[in-house]
Amino acid sequence: MIKAILVFNNHGKPRLSKFYQYFNEDMQQQIIKETFQLVSKRDDNVCNFLEGGSLIGGSDYKLIYRHYATLYFVFCVDSSESELGILDLIQVFVETLDKCFENVCELDLIFHVDKVHYILNELVMGGMVLETNMSEILTRIEEQNKLEKLEVSFLLSAVFDTSLGELNSG
């Protein structure tokens, strides 16, 4: 099971956090801070797994992370998950973000925090991996985008029709 998914930049500023186990807000901030401290001091040529920090569960949990340019993507998992499997899952997540935002960068995660959550919800749900096929995930996102555009254009046209109706009657 995945306990938490954290994304923060090279300075430790969080850009995405999703906890699949309850922690109060103060504890969440401390976990983010502790995870950043653990992960940031590792070189780029070492392996991508380490023991979980004491706040998130200690040695029963592992932190599996990947560093992309200015962002760290960290998955905190328990022993039932395959470390190498999760490593590939992070890759799938990042590639999906890249496809959705067209060369994703840190600012995309800030300006479209809701969209990032939509994408993540297609990948992981309730701490369990939901979908690993990037094409499938992108198809779903595309369907949702179409639905949203349809609704917005319907809303606009409804407003326009109403106003025109009033104009004609006036």
Place this chain on the structure above:
Amino acid sequence: MMSNILEKTLGSVLSSTDQFAGLRVVYQKCLAARTKQEEEKLIKQLLETVKIRLANPSTRPLLAGHCLAFAVFVNLMGYNVDFAHIHAINLAQQTSYVEKKMGYVACCCLLNEKNELSLLLVNTLCRDLGSNNVAVVGLAISALCSAPIPRDAVPALLPALLDRLHHPKAYIRCRAVVAAHHLLRQHPDLCDLGSVVSLLGDEDPHVVHRLLSCLPDIIEKSPEAVSGLVHPLVAIQRQILNGKLPPDMTYRGLPAPWMQLSILKCLPELCLTEEEEFASREVLLETIKACSPKNVVISDPPIRAAINSRALAALLSLEEPNEASRLRIMHFAGTFMQSGNGDTKNEGLLLLESALVKYQIALTPEQLAIIKLSLEHEDISIRRRAFGLLSASATEKDVQNVCGQLFTQAVSPKTDEVLKQWLLEQALQLMDRYPVALTDDWKLSAVIKLMPLAEDIKIGKELMKNAKNILLKGCIKEETHVKMLTVLTMHSESKKAPTSLLKLYIWTLGNFPNKLSQGEALSRLLTLGNKLLSNAKTEKSTDELLLLTISSLRNVIDSGNFNSLDGLKDFLKEASEYSPMHMLEACELINSLPHLRQISSCLKDVDIDFSLGLLDKFVLKSIETQNGRIYQPQVATQILQSKTSSSPDLAHLLPVVLPQSPSPIMHLSQESFNTSDESSSAKSVCYYSQNLESACPETVKSNLWTKEGRLGHEADKSTSAEPLVKALGISGMKNLEGEPSASNEDPLGDLLS
């Protein structure tokens, strides 16, 4: 020309778009803040604006959605956005898909289990689960997993969710399986997912895949529901390996790798019969053959190594140890360990460790060389794996060497607390695994060296316990004991001694005073105690050490290993004045001091066990069942008083410390330390006098204890016990006579009320 209405309407729509562009500027401003204070000030101002906007009923839901997105963003940064909770729920209740989606995301990010508003979401979820709109059903199922659902609401939601397991769309069935699994993990007593297992035959392999992920938990919670699943799983795995699955399930050239991982994890746990084990072993071997690369290259996806590793681990648990399986696992472990990729190397070390535990095999020189290199690897994770391997491969001959290496790594300043704890645990486990291979002397030396390292971590207590057990066993050499005392003395004299070593020192002095010359233990304890007292004014952490010192002093005095008690009274008086916690302990000791010698000298010709050890079991029973209080030696004063008045030989007794006030905590008066006549001392007992007057010496004598039990042969025990109870005030004494004391009766109430 447009009407006012159209102008206003278009204007408001355009202005909402502008406001979104305006929100982007707001985000940029938040990011551009140069200091934390600036950021805080800006965000607080913005949150006020957002709060007003959200509270305004005329705010369009789309704009409310953008405001909530901003609230989610600042919440991530640690700011309080409690005001947004109700608006998130309102938005989730909207009929529009766009608004509902944002509302659910905001609810999942902002609400928590302690929030009472989460109950309001339940009806919305129930309604949306039954919706005809597939997208809305998907939203509701996702929110069910992420939003905080009260436990009471689960029985209301579960039927609607289980109904979705048979939805015509595979997309919904997938999500429903995961959501059902989520509820099973959260509330196993409320959910029974035996029926979910039937989805293993679903036409859509994605649904099967989701179910396989949930299978380990279902196996644990409902094992009867999953019996007989081995052959279906074996069949599915064969279909995967033969490429029967849709091409979209292929990842980096591997067919449905995550699905394979799930099957490989479940297979060993489900096998019950030999036939099932045989079928499982066959398919595991096929998997290893299919997924093995010819050469391990860095660009290989990590998941290939994951499948191999998991298949080998599953095989390890199913097979009896034989040469072929041993060679197979060693081959793969070696191949992974030689990889330049740190992740694969890590996996190889893990595999080798599993093999060593099962097979107890000797490592080849090449493997030993790799492990040795890995011990010094810059990557702490690889080093940890290598140490785990070393620990697993340790034998009786080299256990000391391995422990030494673990200690060296634990001592290293580069080692963090988590790794230190793990290394020390590994070392202790090795010491337990080979108790004969390591002498007690070596173990004691190792533990004493490690104790300062482990002060801040939980294993510190384990180490202290180990040290005490080794010392109490009494098997260590004399010279080791002497060396240990020398080392501990050195630490105690240093300016900054580790607390754990000081504790061990004080404990050792108290429990083994005879290891030093007569009176030396007492002298050292007093020196240390006075030092602690002078430090106590500035450091609060010495409280525990002071209590330990007083307790050790008691042990030393009990053992009789002292020449004089000079300095002891002063120390105890100062300790008792320092804190109420010490007062009782110190007073106990003070009051017992004169009595021990006096009782000993008065009763030396009488065959009486004055230690009152016989009473221990009764006292303990009373403490446990009747809430009694422990025996307090101050009451021995009363016996002596009564004996003094009857026996002139005892007239020269030293004055005793007497309680001066009726409060439960005794107060030491200055007069009690001065040599005064017994009459003034006797007067100070007036508080208890009414009970003492009835205790005549003969009665007391006739009720004294011997090793065989009580004296008091012809006297009626029921009547003779009563004055004894009153005189001694020993808790629970009434119970000795079979009289049950009331549960709320304080056995010492007549003395201390």
